[in-house]
Amino acid sequence: AGKSKVDDDVLDNLEEVLVSSDVGVNTTLKIIERIEERVLRDKYLGTDELNQLLREEIAGLLSETNVGEEVDFSIPNQKKPYVIMVVGVNGVGKTTTIGKLAYQFKKQGKKVVLGAADTFRAAAIDQLQVWADRVEVPIVKQNMGSDPASVAYDTLKSAVAQNADVVIIDTAGRLHNKINLMNELTKVKRVMQKVVDSAPHEVLLVLDGSTGQNAFEQAKQFTKATEVTSLAVTKLDGTAKGGVVIGISDQFKIPVKYIGVGEGIEDLQVFNKYEFVDSFFK
Amino acid sequence: MFDNLSDKLDKALHVLKGHGQITEINVAETLKEVRRALLDADVNFKTAKEFTNRVKEKALGQNVLTTLQPGQLMVKIVKDELTSLMGGDAAGIDLSGNPSVILMSGLQGSGKTTFSGKLAGFLKNKKTKKPLLVACDVYRPAAIDQLHVVGEQLEVDVYSDRENNNPVAIAKAAIAHAKTNGHNVVIVDTAGRLAVDEQMMTEIANIHKAIKPNETLFVVDSMTGQDAVNTAKAFNDVLNFDGVILTKLDGDTRGGAALSIKSVVNKPIKFIGTGEKMDAMDVFYPSRMADRILGM
Numbered sequence: 373a374g375k376s377k378v379d380d381d382v383l384d385n386l387e388e389v390l391v392s393s394d395v396g397v398n399t400t401l402k403i404i405e406r407i408e409e410r411v412l413r414d415k416y417l418g419t420d421e422l423n424q425l426l427r428e429e430i431a432g433l434l435s436e437t438n439v440g441e442e443v444d445f446s447i448p449n450q451k452k453p454y455v456i457m458v459v460g461v462n463g464v465g466k467t468t469t470i471g472k473l474a475y476q477f478k479k480q481g482k483k484v485v486l487g488a489a490d491t492f493r494a495a496a497i498d499q500l501q502v503w504a505d506r507v508e509v510p511i512v513k514q515n516m517g518s519d520p521a522s523v524a525y526d527t528l529k530s531a532v533a534q535n536a537d538v539v540i541i542d543t544a545g546r547l548h549n550k551i552n553l554m555n556e557l558t559k560v561k562r563v564m565q566k567v568v569d570s571a572p573h574e575v576l577l578v579l580d581g582s583t584g585q586n587a588f589e590q591a592k593q594f595t596k597a598t599e600v601t602s603l604a605v606t607k608l609d610g611t612a613k614g615g616v617v618i619g620i621s622d623q624f625k626i627p628v629k630y631i632g633v634g635e636g637i638e639d640l641q642v643f644n645k646y647e648f649v650d651s652f653f654k
Numbered sequence: 655m656f657d658n659l660s661d662k663l664d665k666a667l668h669v670l671k672g673h674g675q676i677t678e679i680n681v682a683e684t685l686k687e688v689r690r691a692l693l694d695a696d697v698n699f700k701t702a703k704e705f706t707n708r709v710k711e712k713a714l715g716q717n718v719l720t721t722l723q724p725g726q727l728m729v730k731i732v733k734d735e736l737t738s739l740m741g742g743d744a745a746g747i748d749l750s751g752n753p754s755v756i757l758m759s760g761l762q763g764s765g766k767t768t769f770s771g772k773l774a775g776f777l778k779n780k781k782t783k784k785p786l787l788v789a790c791d792v793y794r795p796a797a798i799d800q801l802h803v804v805g806e807q808l809e810v811d812v813y814s815d816r817e818n819n820n821p822v823a824i825a826k827a828a829i830a831h832a833k834t835n836g837h838n839v840v841i842v843d844t845a846g847r848l849a850v851d852e853q854m855m856t857e858i859a860n861i862h863k864a865i866k867p868n869e870t871l872f873v874v875d876s877m878t879g880q881d882a883v884n885t886a887k888a889f890n891d892v893l894n895f896d897g898v899i900l901t902k903l904d905g906d907t908r909g910g911a912a913l914s915i916k917s918v919v920n921k922p923i924k925f926i927g928t929g930e931k932m933d934a935m936d937v938f939y940p941s942r943m944a945d946r947i948l949g950m
């Protein structure tokens with residue numbers, strides 16, 4: 373017995389929570405529609421059940437792409453070196469995420485090499501060098517202004533020679549509407565294949581958790597240029613929720629792998645969709 | 655998506671016109687489209703609501719429903735309202751101090767260091783000032799190096815002290831340095847910080863207290879979503895900043911954060927960043943921003 377539909381206030385409130393978490397109007401409406409359908413089918417719904425339903429629906433949108441349900445920082449064993457190229461718009465946290473990831477892999481006893489292919493931004497190379505020193509892993513670099521593809525090439529050569537397990541390539545931040553810069557990224561990727569023909573095994577797109585709907589276009593354009601295979605969402609230690617990744621993950625079928633929760637070396641976590649959804653209500 | 659908001663509104667109103675009597679309910683329908691456009695542009699949820707309520711009153715006052723192209727008139731009302739909300743007091747920079755002290759603030763990666771450089775270049779080249787850049791970010795790896803590289807590119811002096819990890823002391827020493835070396839503008843770059851980080855917010859409050867800046871600027875990434883209001887409000891509560899810098903507008907973000915921030919703190923948007931190069935800045939044009947938010 374009880375209500376056969378959720379009342380409007382509850383749905384309005386849900387809409388506000390989702391939109392305010394940067395989920396976006398489209399995805400929000402999609403989620404609300406699904407909930408309305410479920411309510412029609414299952415009839416009675418109290419607030420607790422509704423919250424549970426919401427978690428399920430959002431998790432559902434994220435789940436097709438999170439098949440592995442990763443629980444730790446693991447990399448496939450068969451590929452050696454396993455090459456990760458990190459891309460994204462300016463200032464989202466690429467270099468920092470690389471430092472944190474290198475730390476995690478190193479902790480597991482992996483041999484990690486970093487490549488400083490951001491040769492453009494002021495002191496970008498020095499910044500990655502600081503991280504390499506912190507984690508105590510080797511870095512391959514050239515001078516500021518040199519060809520990023522050439523740095524990536526050198527890095528892979530060196531990694532192969534050292535018999536490294538993981539290579540992480542930093543790239544300069546670039547806005548996705550700059551065609552030349554996006555083409556440059558395609559070239560960096562292609563050049564790596566001259567050394568390791570299946571490289572890069574992973575293209576990690578870093579999204580700033582405080583970014584709004586523009587993240588969609590970022591995902592679209594970076595995917596076009598480099599076939600993004602995974603996402604990291606940073607700066608979730610603040611009040612921003614990063615909800616836009618729900619729609620992105622759903623539409624482009626790219627899994628969210630990591631979240632950044634601070635500036636420190638330990639502040640990277642493996643993405644957990646339930647905790648992520650719960651954070652919208654805090 | 656809303657390249658043709660005007661068409662959409664025309665259609666919404668037209669259909670309803672067919673029913674003869676046009677009422678407040680019809681306007682409400684079209685306002686839904688406006689609200690949706692604003693939310694898609696990352697205007698804050700509450701700001702968008704308040705905004706559409708204001709537009710509704712204006713629309714009902716201006717007989718939108720009896721004109722031939724009601725959609726166009728609605729768009730005009732929306733645009734004018736957006737423009738006037740984001741505009742206001744023409745916003746220069748206070749250069750009256752000797753030296754004039756400018757303090758930069760904002761979240762991580764918003765573009766503070768880059769804009770510090772751009773502003774220094776602008777003041778040097780366009781206003782014949784002798785700026786000093788000050789490195790008060792003692793946390794981010796290579797932050798000091800970054801500011802030095804920028805300074806070298808611009809041929810502007812940079813003050814830093816790698817032995818000192820107290821930004822308040824560095825800022826004070828830099829101002830003394832500026833006085834003895836004839837710098838008439840001091841631009842203090844600070845570390846990125848989150849509004850919820852109490853310790854870091856206290857730090858910048860202390861810098862602010864110690865150097866009493868002529869201008870405190872809040873630097874915000876134009877791609878920011880719904881959180882823009884929280885952050886702007888929190889920084890404003892602590893610093894009572896004088897103006898906003900909106901960066902990375904060379905991208906394709908609609909930039910609704912501009913409206914949200916203006917409505918929540920009511921401080922002028924003074925400059926925009928339009929690229930990574932040191933000359934990529936401009937003054938803020940409210941009307942252009944309104945077009946952009948509406949996707950027109």
Ligand SMILES: Nc1nc2c(ncn2[C@@H]2O[C@H](COP(=O)(O)OP(=O)(O)OP(=O)(O)O)[C@@H](O)[C@H]2O)c(=O)[nH]1
Pocket residue numbers: 460461462463464465466467468469490493496543544545546606607608609610631632633634635639762763794846848
């Ligand atoms: N609070 C917080 N700050 C972060 C996080 N990740 C990165 N940052 C900070 O964000 C700022 C930018 O980070 P970077 O790693 O330099 O970003 P990037 O994408 O490499 O930037 P560019 O190379 O200039 O495009 C730095 O101040 C970082 O310390 C995070 O998860 N939380």
Ligand SMILES: Nc1nc2c(ncn2[C@@H]2O[C@H](COP(=O)(O)OP(=O)(O)OP(=O)(O)O)[C@@H](O)[C@H]2O)c(=O)[nH]1
Pocket residue numbers: 462463493545547760761762763764765766767768769791794797844845846847901902903904905926927928929930934
């Ligand atoms: N395309 C574009 N990039 C910009 C603009 N302003 C800054 N950037 C880039 O954004 C990234 C971050 O800029 P920074 O100046 O390092 O930002 P910050 O606020 O000092 O960062 P933290 O010190 O880490 O908090 C860099 O890659 C800059 O080149 C802009 O207007 N357009």
Ligand SMILES: [K+]
Pocket residue numbers: 462463464580762763764875
């Ligand atoms: K940002």
Ligand SMILES: [Mg+2]
Pocket residue numbers: 466467468490496542543544545
């Ligand atoms: Mg970087």
Ligand SMILES: [Mg+2]
Pocket residue numbers: 766767768791794797843844845846
């Ligand atoms: Mg900085």
